[in-house]
Amino acid sequence: MDQFDVDLFVIGGGSGGVRAARIAAGHGAKVRIAEEYRMGGTCVIRGCVPKKLFVYAARFAHEFEDAAGFGWSVEGARFDWATLVANKDKEITRLEGAYSANLDRSGVEIVRQRATVEGPHAVRLADGTEVTARFILIATGGRPNRGLDFPGCELGITSNEIFHLERFPERIVIQGAGYIALEFASLLAGLGAKVTVVHRGDKLLRGFDEDIRDRIVDEMAQNGVEFEFGVTIESIHAEASEKRVRLNDGRDLFADEVMLAIGRVPNTIGLGLDTVGVHLDEAGAIAVDGLSRTNIPSIYAVGDVTNRANLTPVAIREGHAFADTVFGKHPWHVTYDNIPTAVFAEPEIGTVGLSEQEARAQGRRLDIYQTDFRPLKATLSGRTSRVFMKIVVDQADDRVLGVHLIGEGSGEMVQMAAIAMNVGATKTDFDRTMALHPSSAEELVTLRAKHATSDPLPEASAEATPAL
Numbered sequence: 001m002d003q004f005d006v007d008l009f010v011i012g013g014g015s016g017g018v019r020a021a022r023i024a025a026g027h028g029a030k031v032r033i034a035e036e037y038r039m040g041g042t043c044v045i046r047g048c049v050p051k052k053l054f055v056y057a058a059r060f061a062h063e064f065e066d067a068a069g070f071g072w073s074v075e076g077a078r079f080d081w082a083t084l085v086a087n088k089d090k091e092i093t094r095l096e097g098a099y100s101a102n103l104d105r106s107g108v109e110i111v112r113q114r115a116t117v118e119g120p121h122a123v124r125l126a127d128g129t130e131v132t133a134r135f136i137l138i139a140t141g142g143r144p145n146r147g148l149d150f151p152g153c154e155l156g157i158t159s160n161e162i163f164h165l166e167r168f169p170e171r172i173v174i175q176g177a178g179y180i181a182l183e184f185a186s187l188l189a190g191l192g193a194k195v196t197v198v199h200r201g202d203k204l205l206r207g208f209d210e211d212i213r214d215r216i217v218d219e220m221a222q223n224g225v226e227f228e229f230g231v232t233i234e235s236i237h238a239e240a241s242e243k244r245v246r247l248n249d250g251r252d253l254f255a256d257e258v259m260l261a262i263g264r265v266p267n268t269i270g271l272g273l274d275t276v277g278v279h280l281d282e283a284g285a286i287a288v289d290g291l292s293r294t295n296i297p298s299i300y301a302v303g304d305v306t307n308r309a310n311l312t313p314v315a316i317r318e319g320h321a322f323a324d325t326v327f328g329k330h331p332w333h334v335t336y337d338n339i340p341t342a343v344f345a346e347p348e349i350g351t352v353g354l355s356e357q358e359a360r361a362q363g364r365r366l367d368i369y370q371t372d373f374r375p376l377k378a379t380l381s382g383r384t385s386r387v388f389m390k391i392v393v394d395q396a397d398d399r400v401l402g403v404h405l406i407g408e409g410s411g412e413m414v415q416m417a418a419i420a421m422n423v424g425a426t427k428t429d430f431d432r433t434m435a436l437h438p439s440s441a442e443e444l445v446t447l448r449a450k451h452a453t454s455d456p457l458p459e460a461s462a463e464a465t466p467a468l
């Protein structure tokens with residue numbers, strides 16, 4: 001081991017890299033980690049965490065409106081963007097410090113600069129220093145795709161910039177149809193912006209269950225988000241106090257900001273991977289096997305840079321598995337079944353397992369249980385949005401293959417459903433679980449009729465007042 005400066009050099013201080021570094025150090029390895037921007041990575045600095053704080057901020061708007069039906073009068077409610085951004089920044093700085101402190105405590109040495117791969121066992125730092133390592137872990141994540149090439153595309157912002165806008169965008173055009181586009185569309189609309197989502201296709205959220213894809217558009221439209229389907233942005237022109245967005249059908253939209261949310265790409269460019277011969281896949285992601293090994297025996301990769309399932313808990317688990325496998329004498333694989341995901345739009349989506357379409361494509365015969373109801377809270381708030389729930393069941397063995405939800409608390413519910421699905425729960429297991437009443441979640445254990453529109457017995461389901 002002494003022939004190398006360190007046992008492990010981690011490039012990238014995000015979710016996957018930090019976990020791998022800490023666990024490897026815990027197994028006794030000498031570890032160094034390089035981060036070129038801010039410790040914590042995308043999730044903490046400009047992803048999940050600040051986004052969810054903004055989502056909370058936006059949801060107060062509905063809460064204030066809904067409160068009236070419950071007897072409250074909320075007068076003089078005003079939103080201040082600068083306060084939200086400043087408070088969010090304070091929390092992110094605190095978290096960044098906590099990440100660094102945890103690494104310090106674990107004995108990991110932090111290098112605050114860019115690092116590139118120089119050889120199978122060598123890393124070059126931005127200041128020119130070379131560090132040799134027995135193993136190199138690449139955990140450089142991804143970045144917003146800026147791959148559009150039209151006049152004025154440089155005037156568009158991405159999720160990186162939106163967290164730091166000095167002025168709240170009263171009008172914003174968002175190009176994209178993935179979860180980031182929809183989350184920002186919802187939260188900015190909630191905070192009072194006029195939001196237009198532009199998408200060249202005719203549906204959002206590719207890969208989600210078709211019922212979810214159909215319903216989310218109506219629900220978001222009810223919350224004031226406008227959609228322009230079948231068009232793309234042809235150009236952006238900066239005018240005196242606004243941006244003119246020319247669509248490819250000749251129409252103009254006017255906005256304060258234009259957000260390009262057309263996906264993310266793995267951070268592999270300029271990393272020195274070609275000099276060592278690390279294989280990339282067709283999407284430019286690092287190709288790895290089930291143990292996160294690249295084709296070079298001393299180089300591993302985890303997280304978004306490998307483009308497997310681009311989510312924080314997945315990156316963390318991949319980093320942990322890598323460290324246990326290589327330094328802990330305890331090899332294990334990450335399993336990618338039943339990964340629960342939420343889209344923190346308004347309303348929220350929660351989904352886990354196979355969509356109906358995926359399950360059918362596997363040739364399975366299915367029972368589909370679904371319901372669509374007005375939640376109890378809406379009876380007094382007057383809000384028109386509905387809750388949708390769908391359970392995909394394999395006819396062959398009654399196993400629950402997928403759960404797909406739209407409505408308040410869907411993300412929280414689907415996390416619990418994922419546990420049940422991981423232990424192989426059947427629809428009968430769901431049915432014999434006592435309902436928690438009154439709640440929306442009880443619908444998951446009271447869905448009886450296939451393709452039901454609602455529980456037929458109102459007294460069994462006060463939360464889900466029968467669909468009208």
Ligand SMILES: Cc1cc2nc3c(=O)[nH]c(=O)nc-3n(C[C@H](O)[C@H](O)[C@H](O)COP(=O)(O)OP(=O)(O)OC[C@H]3O[C@@H](n4cnc5c(N)ncnc54)[C@H](O)[C@@H]3O)c2cc1C
Nearest residue numbers: 012014015016036041042043047115141303304310311312
């Ligand atoms: C707006 C947004 C919202 C999101 N919301 C969610 C969510 O709600 N839930 C969820 O699970 N996931 C969410 N994600 C995805 C999540 O952030 C990523 O899946 C996760 O951060 C991946 O972790 P990682 O370790 O692979 O990479 P990252 O967290 O991206 O970390 C990579 C780090 O490497 C650094 N780096 C890159 N190159 C170098 C180099 N050469 N030298 C040194 N350092 C380098 C980068 O600066 C970065 O800090 C969101 C992402 C975005 C953008």
